[in-house]
Amino acid sequence: MEGGPATAGPPFKVRKQGQQQMPEQPGSTGHSMRRVRRKLDLFHVITWLMSVAAVVTLLWIVVSIIIPAWPAIQKTGFGFFMNTAWDANRDRYGAFPFLVGTALTSLIALCIALPLGVFIALFLSENFLPLAIRQTIRFVVELLAAIPSVVYGLWGIAVLIPIVQRFGGLLSDRLGFIPLFQGPVFGNSTLTASLVLALMVLPTITAISRSALVAVPGTLREGSYAVGATRWETIFRVLLPTAAPGIVAATILAFGRAMGETMAVAMLIGNSPRLSWSLLSPGGTLAGLLANQFGEAKGLQISALMYAALALVLLTLVVNMIGEAVLRHAQKVTAGVR
Amino acid sequence: MKISLLLGSAATLLAAGTAFAAGIQLQGAGATFPAPMYQRWIAEYTKSNPNVQINYQAVGSGAGIKQFTQNLVAFGASDAAMTDNEIAAVKQGVVLIPATAGSVVLAYNLPGVTDLKLSREAYSGIFLGKTKKWSDPAIAKTNPGVKLPDTAITVCSRSDGSGTTFVFTKHLSTISPEFKDKVGEGTSVTWPTGVAGKGNDGVTALVKQSPGAIGYVEYGYAKNNKLAFASLENKSGQFVTATTASGAETLATTKFPPDILRAWPSDPEVKDAYPIATFTWLLLDKKYENKDQGEAVRKFVEFGLNDGQKFAEELGYIPLPKEIVEKGLEALKTIQ
Amino acid sequence: MSTTVSPIAPAGVAPGTLKAQDSRSRLRILRDNFWTSLCIGLSFLTLIPLFSIVWLVLQNGLRLLSPAIFTQLPPAPGLTGGGFGNAIQGTLVMVAIALAISTPLGVLSAIYICEYEPASRLANSVRFVAKLLTGIPSIICGVFAFSVVVLTTGTASAIAGGVALAVLTLPTILLTSEQALLGVPKALREASYGLGATRFQTIFRVVLPEALPAIMTGIMLAVARGAGETAPVLFTAAFSQYWMRNLIEPTASLSVLIFNFSTLPYDYQIQMAWTASLVLMALVTATNVASQVVFSKRKR
Numbered sequence: 015m016e017g018g019p020a021t022a023g024p025p026f027k028v029r030k031q032g033q034q035q036m037p038e039q040p041g042s043t044g045h046s047m048r049r050v051r052r053k054l055d056l057f058h059v060i061t062w063l064m065s066v067a068a069v070v071t072l073l074w075i076v077v078s079i080i081i082p083a084w085p086a087i088q089k090t091g092f093g094f095f096m097n098t099a100w101d102a103n104r105d106r107y108g109a110f111p112f113l114v115g116t117a118l119t120s121l122i123a124l125c126i127a128l129p130l131g132v133f134i135a136l137f138l139s140e141n142f143l144p145l146a147i148r149q150t151i152r153f154v155v156e157l158l159a160a161i162p163s164v165v166y167g168l169w170g171i172a173v174l175i176p177i178v179q180r181f182g183g184l185l186s187d188r189l190g191f192i193p194l195f196q197g198p199v200f201g202n203s204t205l206t207a208s209l210v211l212a213l214m215v216l217p218t219i220t221a222i223s224r225s226a227l228v229a230v231p232g233t234l235r236e237g238s239y240a241v242g243a244t245r246w247e248t249i250f251r252v253l254l255p256t257a258a259p260g261i262v263a264a265t266i267l268a269f270g271r272a273m274g275e276t277m278a279v280a281m282l283i284g285n286s287p288r289l290s291w292s293l294l295s296p297g298g299t300l301a302g303l304l305a306n307q308f309g310e311a312k313g314l315q316i317s318a319l320m321y322a323a324l325a326l327v328l329l330t331l332v333v334n335m336i337g338e339a340v341l342r343h344a345q346k347v348t349a350g351v352r
Numbered sequence: 353m354k355i356s357l358l359l360g361s362a363a364t365l366l367a368a369g370t371a372f373a374a375g376i377q378l379q380g381a382g383a384t385f386p387a388p389m390y391q392r393w394i395a396e397y398t399k400s401n402p403n404v405q406i407n408y409q410a411v412g413s414g415a416g417i418k419q420f421t422q423n424l425v426a427f428g429a430s431d432a433a434m435t436d437n438e439i440a441a442v443k444q445g446v447v448l449i450p451a452t453a454g455s456v457v458l459a460y461n462l463p464g465v466t467d468l469k470l471s472r473e474a475y476s477g478i479f480l481g482k483t484k485k486w487s488d489p490a491i492a493k494t495n496p497g498v499k500l501p502d503t504a505i506t507v508c509s510r511s512d513g514s515g516t517t518f519v520f521t522k523h524l525s526t527i528s529p530e531f532k533d534k535v536g537e538g539t540s541v542t543w544p545t546g547v548a549g550k551g552n553d554g555v556t557a558l559v560k561q562s563p564g565a566i567g568y569v570e571y572g573y574a575k576n577n578k579l580a581f582a583s584l585e586n587k588s589g590q591f592v593t594a595t596t597a598s599g600a601e602t603l604a605t606t607k608f609p610p611d612i613l614r615a616w617p618s619d620p621e622v623k624d625a626y627p628i629a630t631f632t633w634l635l636l637d638k639k640y641e642n643k644d645q646g647e648a649v650r651k652f653v654e655f656g657l658n659d660g661q662k663f664a665e666e667l668g669y670i671p672l673p674k675e676i677v678e679k680g681l682e683a684l685k686t687i688q
Numbered sequence: 689m690s691t692t693v694s695p696i697a698p699a700g701v702a703p704g705t706l707k708a709q710d711s712r713s714r715l716r717i718l719r720d721n722f723w724t725s726l727c728i729g730l731s732f733l734t735l736i737p738l739f740s741i742v743w744l745v746l747q748n749g750l751r752l753l754s755p756a757i758f759t760q761l762p763p764a765p766g767l768t769g770g771g772f773g774n775a776i777q778g779t780l781v782m783v784a785i786a787l788a789i790s791t792p793l794g795v796l797s798a799i800y801i802c803e804y805e806p807a808s809r810l811a812n813s814v815r816f817v818a819k820l821l822t823g824i825p826s827i828i829c830g831v832f833a834f835s836v837v838v839l840t841t842g843t844a845s846a847i848a849g850g851v852a853l854a855v856l857t858l859p860t861i862l863l864t865s866e867q868a869l870l871g872v873p874k875a876l877r878e879a880s881y882g883l884g885a886t887r888f889q890t891i892f893r894v895v896l897p898e899a900l901p902a903i904m905t906g907i908m909l910a911v912a913r914g915a916g917e918t919a920p921v922l923f924t925a926a927f928s929q930y931w932m933r934n935l936i937e938p939t940a941s942l943s944v945l946i947f948n949f950s951t952l953p954y955d956y957q958i959q960m961a962w963t964a965s966l967v968l969m970a971l972v973t974a975t976n977v978a979s980q981v982v983f984s985k986r987k988r
Contacts, residue, residue: 057888061800065814068797068862072817075824075832075855102513103538130730137731142724151731153977158738159909160972161745162916164946165965169741171557179561198504201561202547213737218909222864225902229871244716246723260867267860270822276919277947285511285548296547301825302511305919306550308827309412310513310539323828330823379844379938381926388765388952394929395764407938409844409926410948424842553951576953667766668953 076327083320094321100287102307107318109325111289115297116329118204119279120272122293123211128265130212131219136249138220139227152224159217167281170210175201175282178209182294197292202284204297210278215268222267226260227253255344262341269333273326276305300326376648380408382416382429383515384551385570386632388667389452390429393660397652404648413515413539420635426649428635431515432539433614445638447687448613449680450631451656453670455599456520457628459559459579460566462486462501468582469494469591475584476528478505478566480535481545486564494585501564507546508558508567513539516552519616519630520568526618527587527627571599572668586627587619598626599670606631606676613676613683629670639688650687657681742969749966752959757967762929762945768956772964774931778846778939779968781932782925783914785850786857790910793854794861795903802869803891818862829856830920838924846932846939849925856920857910864906868899904983908976915972918943942968 086094090107097108137143138152182199189195230253238248254261284296285306300322308319380390387410394406411419413430420428421442429451439446458475460468470478474490477483483490487502510517518539525532535541547562549555555567556577566582571594574581583591592598602625606617616630634653640646657672657680664671672680756771763770801811833852838844872895880890896903926938927948942964949961 057891058800058804061796061804062810064793064796065800065810068793068858069810069813069817071793071855071858072821075821075828076817078832078835079828099542101542102540103536103542130734133727133730134734137727142728151735153973154735154738156908156912156976157742157969157973158734159912160916160969160976161741162918162943162946162965162968164916164918164943164950165741165745165969168950168965169744171561172744173740175561200506200547202549202558216734217912221905221909222867225864225905226867226871229902231873244720246720247716249723259870263863263867266819267822267863270819270824270859271913273823274825276825276827277917280511280550281554285550286546287542298511301827304825304827306512306548307540308415308831310414312414315540323825326823326825327820331820333823334819377937379926384951387948388954391929392764392766395767405930407926407928407930409922409938409944411922411926415923422839424838424844551951553953556953570953573953576955663766 079320079323079327082317083324084317085314086317086321087324089314090318090321094318095325098289100303102311102315102318105314107314107321109300109303109322111287112298112300112303112322113325113329114289114291115204115283116273116299116301116326118293118297119208119211119283119299120269122205122208123215123272124265124269126209126212127216127219127268131216131264131268132223132254132261134216134220135223135227136253138224140245140249155217155220158213159221163214163275163277164281166210166214166278170206170278170282174206174209178203178206178294186294193291194293197290197295199294200284200296202282202296203294204283204290205293207279207283207297207299208293210282211272211275214275214278215271218268218271219261219264222264223257223261226257226264229260230256258341258344262337266334266337269337270330273299273329273333274301276301280305300329375403375405376644378404378406378426378645378648378652379424380406380427380429381411381419381425382408382635383413383431383632384410385431385454385515386429386452386669388572389660389663389669390656392663392667393652393656396659396663397655401651404652406652412513414513417635426637426640426645427653429632430635431630431632432518433633434635442637444640447636447638447683449634449636449653449657449683450613450672450676451634451653451680452661452664453599453603453629453631453672454668455571455594455602455626455629455670456516456523456568457571457574457581457594458566458584459556459569459574459581461559461561461563462580463563465498465500466580468498468580469585470582471585472527475582476524476531479507479509479524479543479568480528480531481507481543494591503564506558506562506565507543508555508562508565509543509546509548510540510551510555510568511548512550514551515539515630515632516568516570517541520628522616523618523628570668575668584627586625587621588623590623592624592626594626594629596665596670598624599629600673601625602627602629603631603670603676604673608676608679613679631672631676636684636687638686646687650684653684654681657684745962745966745969748959748962750963752963753966757963761931762940762949763956763960765952765954765957770960772940772942772945772960772967774928775940775942775945775964776967776971777932778849778925778928778941779915779943779971781846781935782849782853782921782939782941783911785847785935786853786914787907787911789850789854790858790861791907794858794906795865798862798865798869799891799896802866803887803895814862815866818859822859822863824856825919826856826917827919827923829853830923833920833924841936843936844924844926844938845936846925847935849921849939849941852920852924853914853917856917857914860910860913861906864909865899865903868902868906869895871902872898900983901980904979908979911975912972915968916943918947922947942971 094109096110098110099106099108138148179201185195186199234252238252279299280302285298286296304319311319390408413432416428417430417438419425433448471494485504486500492500521537521541525537549558552569552573555569556573559565559567583593585591601622602617602620605620605622606615608615657677661671758773760771762772797814801814805811829852833848837848837851877890880894921941922944927944928938928940932939946961946964949957
């Protein structure tokens with residue numbers, strides 16, 4: 015049967031001689047031995063406590079962002095999201111260019127890393143090639159996760175920027191009519207940062223998607239083959255929809271990582287406070303803005319930077335909501351499979 | 353499990369670490385620019401004073417001032433000294449000591465061009481975004497015989513707040529009223545054009561990789577990365593290259609107000625002075641609660657002012673002129 | 689129920705070798721082969737950037753790799769020699785502290801929202817807040833830990849660094865643990881209850897071990913991220929030139945060392961930064977491999 019303990023506990027009371035009784039709800043009355051009930055209650059209480067602690071901690075963080083951001087919120091209000099000028103010296107704060115930069119880099123990174131990651135996860139969970147090769151590739155992808163973000167930045171500077179400088183010209187020549195590819199090619203650009211971000215989130219998507227795919231019961235596969243589906247038809251119509259919640263979770267985590275990445279992006283994106291829709295021009299992201307200016311910020315600037323952090327949290331919220339909606343739609347479509 | 357293993361190895365390493373029972377520990381934080389200098393001082397000073405442990409972490413002048421005000425560190429460091437408001441916020445009182453100095457150079461990437469001379473009009477125009485190409489007459493005028501390409505100038509600036517930016521923009525604001533109006537001075541300004549890199553190393557990398565780029569970096573970075581940098585026209589009309597000597601000339605023109613050692617040589621008129629050079633300050637409490645700590649800080653800074661200056665040239669800084677060292681030592685005496 | 693994949697095909701036929709009965713079947717098989725080649729090709733494609741990065745790190749980092757790295761302290765600018773044993777010490781300790789906080793918090797909360805009260809308001813809040821905070825920039829974790837730990841204790845400390853990293857990794861561990869628990873088939877739980885086990889026993893002896901590999905994946909991702917992030921640690925643990933003596937003083941770490949040294953204009957320090965990157969990557973990978981060996985195939 016499908017995984018997921020949506021109904022907690024056994025659906026019936028079992029009582030063996032001298033054995034414990036399993037209450038459906040902890041704390042429900044029963045003639046079970048007190049010793050056992052307390053034991054269950056204790057673990058239940060512990061996990062409940064942990065959950066409360068987790069929520070409290072995470073909410074505390076959100077509050078600790080909002081409070082310092084308040085002066086900036088009062089001063090700039092919604093204009094913060096729409097103004098395009100960020101001038102710390104004159105206390106003018108408009109984060110629109112950075113919102114665009116964050117959205118562009120994360121979207122492109124995910125557009126590259128999601129299909130790539132899912133394909134690799136499939137490769138690792140299906141047996142196209144012998145186990146040894148699969149283990150190697152898995153090791154290799156996990157090695158990508160072990161690289162510190164500073165090193166990604168340094169590699170980007172040493173290897174990726176020259177490549178983008180060389181071949182970016184092709185993009186702007188052929189596709190220059192699209193605003194995304196216009197203008198002179200800079201090595202330090204939104205494109206470079208997006209490519210590195212894709213590499214950085216790839217291990218996350220691969221590892222978690224792989225777990226999700228491996229957790230799909232063999233019976234589902236067998237059933238699909240039994241009705242004559244080919245391997246890939248099984249994958250697309252049965253496995254992926256079943257593993258979809260896990261893959262969506264992986265995507266949300268990957269998006270979060272991409273939007274919150276500070277170091278590597280700050281080193282590669284050119285940090286331009288001027289709005290540009292072209293991928294080949296320098297840009298800026300909210301997280302990069304924070305990384306760059308926080309150390310030296312004073313007064314209202316700190317408040318504005320915290321407002322930017324809040325904007326990131328709100329952006330994550332929007333992404334999450336979209337992800338959940340996509341998942342709900344996918345599950346509706348494949349309802350019969352379960 | 354993993355965790356107990358990690359904790360166990362950590363505990364072993366802890367035990368294996370030197371037992372440092374009764375020594376003095378000093379913590380400092382602040383500007384990135386002088387960090388190598390201070391760390392060298394620490395290494396040399398603690399060689400002869402092994403009972404003192406000093407740590408200095410570069411977090412930025414702003415964060416350094418904050419931590420110093422919050423009393424989290426024994427001494428702070430700032431490229432922009434401290435404003436009167438900031439000084440007023442420190443309960444124990446502040447003593448500003450100019451500790452070392454450096455110059456800001458304009459490094460450029462023009463293959464084949466080794467000796468670029470930029471007039472005041474030229475370099476302020478470049479950073480204002482008005483002078484857009486290398487073949488612009490403002491540049492060509494002062495470089496007769498040099499083949500300047502017709503490429504666009506890529507201005508490389510700092511994306512992070514920095515004392516280097518502060519010094520450079522202060523200078524530009526002094527020589528160009530238009531710059532003062534459009535951009536202004538500060539540790540973090542919005543440049544009208546170009547790309548920005550994080551840290552001096554970021555700007556260095558930008559300049560290195562983009563033909564036609566020009567950016568402002570600390571002298572040490574240009575030297576170590578073998579970047580070509582321009583000779584700049586100073587107020588007296590001479591084109592001066594940044595060297596230890598020309599920087600020292602600039603520093604010597606600084607006039608400090610009587611009660612506080614805070615001043616910037618913004619536009620020296622002396623003949624051989626390189627126009628963009630500045631001090632960086634150490635921030636000390638006027639009154640230390642912990643007497644031993646205060647004494648240790650005093651001795652350390654004294655070392656830095658006297659013996660520490662000899663590392664300046666090696667590391668890319670300018671040694672402080674004698675008069676300023678004297679003033680600093682005097683200010684040190686006021687610390688309790 | 690096995691967690692490995694059993695590639696079952698219609699009886700007697702190996703996958704991918706179906707004979708085409710008609711043109712439509714031929715098309716399906718062609719499509720099938722196309723996707724297989726694409727899949728394999730893309731997987732090998734990712735090797736290219738990875739090899740590039742590893743090659744760069746090796747090329748620059750091997751030169752200074754020596755046992756002195758682990759036993760000596762960082763050299764001052766302008767000087768050579770030395771190592772970064774204290775930074776390795778600091779990273780290990782701070783990641784351990786971070787895991788000690790976020791693993792129980794994350795895994796136990798995941799158990800609550802999965803096994804006990806999945807539909808409750810608390811569970812929904814946990815999920816919502818955890819997803820919301822996947823996107824916090826790492827620097828905010830540092831700022832948070834700074835205001836909570838550093839300001840109250842009056843000093844930078846390894847504990848503050850650990851707290852910052854714990855905050856950074858909590859959403860990851862929580863969400864991956866939840867997915868791991870959801871991946872355990874319901875039938876397993878029912879079988880356990882059918883044998884007379886209590887809920888606690890079921891969770892602890894049946895569900896958790898089954899979900900453990902996937903939970904470890906999440907924890908390893910967290911370890912990798914925590915060890916490699918600079919911003920949170922920079923503001924909370926600062927740096928130290930000396931060996932670690934206790935948990936409440938500024939502490940060195942590999943990530944801050946790499947950051948500090950790579951931004952200096954002195955060649956020796958820049959080289960040392962590469963060596964530190966190499967050591968960091970090796971450490972994280974070793975931890976990852978070790979955890980997989982220990983935790984993946986636990987035969988009950």
